[in-house]
Amino acid sequence: MSALLSLTTVSKRFRGLVAVDAVSFDVPEGALFAVIGPNGAGKTTLFNMIAGATAPDAGTIAFAGAPIGGLTADAVCRRGIARTFQLVRPFPALSVEDNVIVGALLHRRGVGAARDHAQALLRRLDLFAKRRQLAATLTLPDRKRLEVARALATGPRLLLLDEVMAGLRPTETDRMVASLRDLNRDTGVTILLIEHVMRAVMALASRVLVLDHGTVIAQGAPEAVVRDPAVVQSYLGAETE
Amino acid sequence: MPFDVYLNVAVGGVLTGLVYGLMALGLSVIFGVVRVVNFAHGEMMSIAMYLAVVLFAAFHLDPLIMMVPIAAVLFVFGYALQSGLINPFITRPEHSQFLLLVALAIVIVNVLLIIFGPDARTVQTAYAYDSYQLGPLIVDAAKVYAATAALLFAALLFAFFRFTLVGKAIRACADNYTGALVVGLNVNRLYALTFGIGAACVGAAGAMMTLIVDVTPMLGPSYTLLAFVIVITGGLGSMPGALLGGLLIGLTEALAGLIFTPSAKSMFAFAILVLVLLFRPQGLLGRKAA
């Protein structure tokens, strides 16, 4: 089975700094795939290249068999990749519902149909009760859920989540993990997430990729990766004696 | 048309362009440091021009000499404007600040219109019709003096930013706002100072300009646009760029006025603006936005 998303020796440099250095990996369809690594490892840059926010300097990014490197962000979204942002960016002056409707309108011509779809998603993500509230008035966890809802509304095959657990308390984290797992199970959407919260990574991911200084230092099943000495040294740290 | 005519017009354009450059320098300094798009720039210049006109009419004081006190008055104006009106809005979206200055510009132009009326005022100094001859070249003495004064002023400004402590502090603010705060610089006061300096440039340029053109209230908006064309062409935040841009625009304007009709000369400035905005937004000497 060919992978849904395939990166081949993708690189990106900013002036003198090599942010991403010849990274290659495959994400199978339906996977829950986590990318972890220390700050500055190049994770968000990698995401930005996949999502079309920046173009890779070298290498190819293929989605469902077709190359997408260099496409604009909205073109990438139309192909079936949706994303959230590290620093949450809902549309502040629009209501929760309207936020999601914007996403839903991508594949629907009528506002009515978009609203129905939006409301279904809001129910799934526990935001239906707050649908008329302005996005700016939501708490951080709710804003994160809103961004996920908006991204899902575009009907993606691949969902990119950039540190969606950041700033959440453990209970909220568990709630988000459960939502994402249910989503993956019910709709089959592939999820690629950048995460620092290991609790979430271990609970959610079926495969983990570790990035450090722009290169892949380990990838595989979560249990194996977290015990990999290189990973422990560069990122996780060892248990103190 | 004979070559001398082109040469004379070109040189005249370059000299005028130096005064334009000084005006634009003020805008560049303000934008480069305080990051405010001063849409009232030309209007501030027209205040200076009218001050020069009034002082000359009342006391026969040469604008070149009055350049200094007029610059000082504009400095105070700029300082007060920044600390009183603009600073409270520093966190607002950029088009809010912009509209604030648009409003100020409207007020200034029309107050000047009310006070002085729409008719042109001139400053006829003793040397108003003098000229220097250098081979085939005939240049207006007034333009030479104005251009020299502009260069001097600009040189002083460069020296200020390069060698004085305050100048360096201001440059620090421009480079790194947070860093400046962290090392304890009083950024608000430095911003006000910078705006004042930018206004002083405009004040001096205005005084010099009265030697070259007739003064009407409607000059304000034209000069604002011209200043933007120059600064964007030369490169935002680049001081040499402002002077270079001024020179270029002064030259193109003069030649365009000669080759086509004089009233169409600003069309070329706008054409240049559009081209620069599209193809080289950082201008000739500017740095590309990171």
Add this chain to the structure above:
Amino acid sequence: MAALIERLTDDGSRRTMIWAAVLVAALVIAPWVVNDYLVTVLIVILYLAYTGQAWNIMMGFAGQLSLGHAIYVGLGAYIAAFLFTRFGVGPWVGFLAAMPVAAACGAIIGFLAFRFGVTGVYFAILTIAFAEFARIGFDHLDIVNAAAGLFLPVAQYSHNDLWRLRGDPTMFYYVILAATVVVFILCRVLIRSRIGYFWLAIREDEEAARAAGVDTFRCKLYAVMISAAITSFAGVFYAFFYNNLFPEQVFNISQSIQIILGPIIGGVGTLFGPILGAFVLTGLAESLNSALTALGLDLPGAEQVFYGVCLLFVVAALPEGIWPWLARRLGIAERAG
């Protein structure tokens, strides 16, 4: 019809619509109740309300600041006037001809700006440059009499000629009133349509909008084109109402600024803002003029100073404009604007 009304009055803003209907009714009977001078004042108010709403589509909905909207007024005015004086073509046909030209002009400006990433204040400066370019250009365009001005033949008409827009002010009043109402309905329909949602998303956060699949380039371009096309009608109206056109006046930056004052004071991005702003602004300006005349003062430029001060005040103290503040006081909510 019922479906249209339903669409216009959905989700709880029925109260506002009732107020609006009352206002329109009042405006319809106004000419019978007030004197001729006030009718002309109302024409100015409605003209500003019309152009303000057109501008609001670009700025309030799509977030693009245009300070050169006079170019579309000028194009509409000159094309319609030219066709009328040269070929006897009526203004309504003239409008049909001017609309695509204005839209194309907007498309060029928009395409150049958005393709090359010119946004925010730089976009505003670009629009000013284009308007100034047009002003100077038309000042030298002999085919429309250049700076000397283009004049429409005015004769004493025994009756109102709606087809050729010749007649007494009352006819013009109803034309501009109808136009303002039509644009209001159009804006309302647009903002609740698919593209309306996209525009609001772009206005709020363009990058996030792109990430949600919105083709921001295309949507912004449409906003500019629609705004331009609608504004061109104001130009046609202007030409046939005032009967004389000078590039100096029609394309002037003060025209562009006058267009934006209403929406900014009333409330950018809202449906009622531009209309309210037009009423407040002109109402106050007229009071100022009356006061000055009463005091025996003739101050050309006083009105402009007043406009500048109003703009200053609104930007400083009421950045959202008067309408949102008023709506909150009256307990009326206006959705997503």
